[in-house]
Amino acid sequence: MRIAMIGTGYVGLVSGTCFSEFGIDVVCVDKDAAKIEKLHQNVMPIYEPGLEDLVADNVKAGRLSFTTDLTSAVKDADAVFIAVGTPSRRGDGHADLSYVYAAAEEIADAMTGYTVIVTKSTVPVGTGDEVEAIIKKRRPDAEFDVVSNPEFLREGSAINDFMRPDRVVIGTESDRARHVMKQLYRVLYLIETPIVFTSRRTSELIKYAGNTFLATKITFINEIADLCEKVGADVHDVAKGIGLDGRIGKKFLHPGPGYGGSCFPKDTLALVKTARDYDAPLRIVETVVDVNDKRKKAMAERVVKACGGSVKGKTVGVLGLTFKPNTDDMRDSPSLDIIPALVEAGAIVRAFDPEGMHEAKKMLPAITYCDDAQSTLKDADVLVLITEWNEFRALGTDRLKKLLKAPVVVDLRNVWDPAEMREAGFTYVSIGRP
Ligand code: UDX
Numbered sequence: 001m002r003i004a005m006i007g008t009g010y011v012g013l014v015s016g017t018c019f020s021e022f023g024i025d026v027v028c029v030d031k032d033a034a035k036i037e038k039l040h041q042n043v044m045p046i047y048e049p050g051l052e053d054l055v056a057d058n059v060k061a062g063r064l065s066f067t068t069d070l071t072s073a074v075k076d077a078d079a080v081f082i083a084v085g086t087p088s089r090r091g092d093g094h095a096d097l098s099y100v101y102a103a104a105e106e107i108a109d110a111m112t113g114y115t116v117i118v119t120k121s122t123v124p125v126g127t128g129d130e131v132e133a134i135i136k137k138r139r140p141d142a143e144f145d146v147v148s149n150p151e152f153l154r155e156g157s158a159i160n161d162f163m164r165p166d167r168v169v170i171g172t173e174s175d176r177a178r179h180v181m182k183q184l185y186r187v188l189y190l191i192e193t194p195i196v197f198t199s200r201r202t203s204e205l206i207k208y209a210g211n212t213f214l215a216t217k218i219t220f221i222n223e224i225a226d227l228c229e230k231v232g233a234d235v236h237d238v239a240k241g242i243g244l245d246g247r248i249g250k251k252f253l254h255p256g257p258g259y260g261g262s263c264f265p266k267d268t269l270a271l272v273k274t275a276r277d278y279d280a281p282l283r284i285v286e287t288v289v290d291v292n293d294k295r296k297k298a299m300a301e302r303v304v305k306a307c308g309g310s311v312k313g314k315t316v317g318v319l320g321l322t323f324k325p326n327t328d329d330m331r332d333s334p335s336l337d338i339i340p341a342l343v344e345a346g347a348i349v350r351a352f353d354p355e356g357m358h359e360a361k362k363m364l365p366a367i368t369y370c371d372d373a374q375s376t377l378k379d380a381d382v383l384v385l386i387t388e389w390n391e392f393r394a395l396g397t398d399r400l401k402k403l404l405k406a407p408v409v410v411d412l413r414n415v416w417d418p419a420e421m422r423e424a425g426f427t428y429v430s431i432g433r434p
Contacts, residue, residue, distance in 0.1 A: 001024045001025065001078050001079075001180075001183055001184060002024070002025040002026075002027075002076060002077050002078050003016075003019060003024055003025070003026050003027075003077055003078060003079045003080065003081060003184070004026075004027050004028075004029060004070075004073040004074045004077040004079075004080045004081070005019075005026060005027070005028045005029065005081045005083055005120075006029050006070065006073075006074075006080060006081065006082050006083060006084060006103045006106075006107070007029070007030060007082070007083040007084035007085070007099075007103070007121070008028045008029070008030040008032075008035060008036070008039065008045065008066065008083075009045075009046075009083065009084070009085055010046055010048075010153075010155065010158070010262065010329075011083045011120055011121065011151050011153065012028060012030075012081070012083030012084070012120070013028065013039075013044075013045070013046065013051070013055075014048065014051065014153055014158045014159065014162060015081065015083060015120055015151060015153075015162060016028040016064065016081075016083075017051065017054050017055050017058060017064060017159075018054070018159060018162040018163060019184065020058040020061075020063040020064035021054060021057075021058055021163070022184075022185075022186070022187045023063070023187070024063065024184060025063055026058075026063060026064050026065075027065050027066075027067055027072075027073040027077070028064070028065070028066045028067070028073075029066075029067055029068065029069070029070045029073045029074075030066070030068065031068060032068075033068050036066045036067060036068050039055070039066040040066060042055060042056050042059070046327075046328065046329075047326075047327060047328040047355045048155065048156070048158055048159070048327070049156065049157075049159075049326055050159045051158075051159065054159060070106050070107075070110060071106075071109070071110040073110075074106075074107055074110035074111050074115075075110055075111070075112050076112060076113070077111070077115060078115070078116065078180055078183075079115065079116040079117070079118055079180055079181075079184060080107050080111065080115060080116070080117050080118065081118045081119075081120045081149075082100055082103045082104065082107070082117065082118065082119050082120060082121055082131070083120040083121055083151075084099035084100055084102075084103050084121055085099055085121070086099070086100060086121045086122055086123055086266075087266065088265075088266045088269055088270065092273065093269040093270065093272070093273050094124070094270060094273045094274075095122070095123065095124050095266070095270045097123065097124075097127060097130075099121075100119065100121055100123060100127060100131065101130065101131070101134060104117070104131045104134040104135055105134055105138060107135065108134065108135040108138040108139045108142070109138065109139075111139070111142060111144065113143065114143040114144065114176065115142075115143070115144045116144070116145050116146075116147055116177045116180045116181065117131065117135065117144055117145070117146045117147070118146075118147045118148075118149045118181075119131060119146070119147070119148050119149070119150075119204075120149055120150070120151055122150060122151075122207050122208070122211075122263070122266075122267055122270075123148075123204060124204065124208075124270060124274050125201050125204045125205050125208075125274060126201065126204070127204060128146045128147070128148050128171070128200040128201070128204060129200070129201075131146050132146040145172060145174040145176060145177035146172075146200070147170060147171060147172040147174075147177050147181060147200065148169075148170070148171035148172070148200045148201075148203035148204050149168070149169065149170050149171070149181065149203070150169055150203060150204070150206065150207035151207075152165060152166070152167075152207075152210065155261065155262070155324065155326070155327040155329055156324065156325060156326030156327050157326070164191070164193075165188070165193055166193075166194070167193065167194040167195070167196055168185055168188060168193060168194075168195045168196070169195075169196045169198065169203050169206050169207070170185075170195060170196070170197050170198070170203065171197075171198050171199055171200035171201070171202060171203020171204065171206075172197070172199075172200055172203075173199055173200070178197060182195075207267075208267055208270065208271040208274075209271075211263055211264055211267040211268070212267065212268050212271050212282070212285050212288070214252050214264070215259055215264040215267075215268050215285075215288055215292070216284060216285065216288045217252045217253065218252055218253075218254075218256075218258075218259050218264075218292075219258075219259070219288045219291050219292050219295075221235065221238075221239055221252075221253045221254070221255050222255050222256065222258065222291075222292075222295060222431075223291065224238055224239075224255075224432065225255035225431050225432025226432065228432040228433065228434075229431075229432055229433075229434075232434050233432075233434070234432070234433050234434060235255050235431065235432030235433060236414070236432075236433065238432075239253035239254070239255075254413075254414075255414065255431045255432045256334075256412060256413055256414075256431060257295065257296060257299045257334035257338065257386060257412040257413075257431075258292045258293075258295040258296040258299070258334050259292055259323075260296070260323030260324070260331065260332040260333045260334055260336075261323040261324065261329060261331060261332060261333075262329060262331045262332070264332075265289075265292075265331075265332040266332075268285055268288060268289050268292075269289055271285060272285050272286050272289060296334045296337040296338070297337045297341065299334060299337070299338045299412060300337070300338045300341030300342050300345065302410055302412075302429055303316065303338070303342060303347075303382060303384050303410050304342075304345060305429070306382060306408050306409075306410050306427055306429045307381060307382050307408060310345070310346070311342055311345050311346060311347035311381075311382075312345065312346030312347070313346060313347075313348070314346075314347055314348065314381040314382065315347070315348045315349075315350065315379065315380045315381050315382075315405070316342055316347045316348065316349045316350070316380065316381065316382050316384055317350050317351075317376040317377040317378075317380035317382070317383050317384070317404070318335070318338075318339065318349060318350065318351040318352070318367075318376065318384050318385075318386060319351075319352060319353075319373055319376060319377075319383065319384070319385045319386065319387070319389075319392045320335070320353055320385060320386040320387025320388065320389055320392060320413075321333060321335040321339075321351055321353035321356045321357070321360045321364070321386065321387060322335075322353055322355065322356035322359075322360075322387050323335075323387070324387060324388075325387055325388055325389045325390065326355075326389075327355065327356075328355040328356050328358065328359060329356070329359070330356050330359040330360055330363055333356075333386075333387075334386055334412070335351075335360070335364070335386045335387070336363060336364065338384070338386060339351070339364050339367060340364070340366075342384075343366050343367065348368075349366075349367040349368070350367065350368045350369075350370050350375075350376050350380065351364075351367055351368070351369060351370065351376060352369065352370045352371070352372060352373055352375070352376040353387065353389070354389050354391060356387075357369055373391065373392060373395060374403060377400070377403040377404055378403055379403075379404070379405045380403075380404055380405060381404075381405055381406050381408065382404075382406065382408040382409070382410060383400065383404060383408070383409045383410070384410045384412070385409070385410070385411045385412055385413055385415060386412055386413075387413070388413035388415050392415065393415045397416075397420060397421065397424035397426070398424075400426075401424065401425075401426075406427075407424070407425055407426040407427060408426065408427045409421060409426050409427070409428050409429070410429045410430075411428065411429065411430045411431075412430075412431060413431075414430045414431055414432075414433065416428065416430070418430060418433050418434070
């Protein structure tokens with residue numbers, strides 16, 4: 001089997017590399033020549049644990065290569081995956097499909113023989129139909145099928161999510177395409193991964209429904225956390241108490257400053273727009289989007305309150321900037337709402353993140369960046385933990401006390417124990433715990 005992966009962003013690079021690990025010949029294509037050149041030198045454009053080694057192994061084995069030449073990659077491929085970006089369109093929140101459609105046109109011009117074209121990017125319902133129409137128009141005689149095969153990769157554990165997924169979803173009504181897809185995922189059949197075959201439109205919707213459900217679950221526990229604070233209950237015990245009910249499930253019930261990242265904010269918004277267009281509004285999801293936006297903005301108030309009502313002239317030491325640990329991704333991170341609000345309120349902000357500093361410096365220029373947690377916290381008036389990187393968990397009360405000028409900690413990920421912090425004399429604010 002031979003495939004071409006169009007787009008070497010997060011999804012394309014991880015999926016292409018993992019397919020090559022399955023034993024398939026993969027050519028990854030990108031228009032960005034600098035990115036491809038770096039990949040030739042085994043320099044990854046993103047931070048993802050384990051990816052660099054997996055790329056190196058498969059390149060060495062001759063199964064994985066990188067090119068800017070789409071035509072040669074698509075020619076003779078059994079399947080061509082479209083894994084280009086679908087950002088939120090400025091102004092209306094719809095997914096911007098211009099990159100997907102441009103890729104479809106180029107694929108149409110380059111393909112030879114029967115080809116399965118697979119949309120891996122998260123695309124609104126009906127995009128597969130549009131891709132099919134584009135290709136048919138350019139190549140009326142070509143033999144091809146368009147299949148939807150959404151990804152469910154989490155940043156930071158994307159390789160494991162690809163190699164050992166909970167399920168694979170494949171949307172096609174063509175037996176010929178189904179056969180090709182089965183071959184590509186043969187390894188997963190061997191480990192008895194559930195494969196859901198369905199229609200293309202259903203498959204497209206599954207991706208959005210899955211992500212919006214998870215975003216809703218997080219937002220639900222975040223609001224329960226707020227209630228816990230008011231009534232003197234512990235949100236972790238609530239999460240455990242409800243999560244052990246198999247119908248609810250214990251995952252994605254960890255409270256925090258609000259969800260961020262490259263998927264949930266964009267996908268919830270896009271589904272809301274689609275539902276409105278079809279006159280079937282998703283009122284729950286509309287509320288989730290609104291509650292989450294407001295939550296991220298409200299987090300700075302916790303810091304102000306913990307500092308006695310004002311942060312003016314105070315030094316705030318921020319640990320963690322990315323939207324979650326084990327990634328360098330800053331997209332829609334809560335830090336992008338919290339830090340500007342603190343700066344606006346007159347705080348002097350110092351920050352450190354193990355992998356996100358490069359991106360953060362572009363997005364949050366008005367603060368001081370430090371080399372490590374120690375220099376960030378030295379003589380600070382308050383510590384604000386935004387992202388729960390493991391190395392921050394290891395900071396104990398003694399160490400924190402020695403570093404900070406005042407023993408004030410705002411922990412937006414609940415990594416420390418409230419009783420221990422209180423005993424050590426800290427003013428400690430966390431989420432949803434007495
Ligand atoms: C998500 C989906 O999980 C994945 O299936 C999809 O393909 C892409 O989007 P990702 O964005 O990488 O993956 O991160 P995820 O681990 O899902 O976390 C998303 C956000 O929710 C983060 O900001 C995280 O901090 C937050 N979150 C997650 C919580 O606040 N609480 C939780 O319990 C879980």
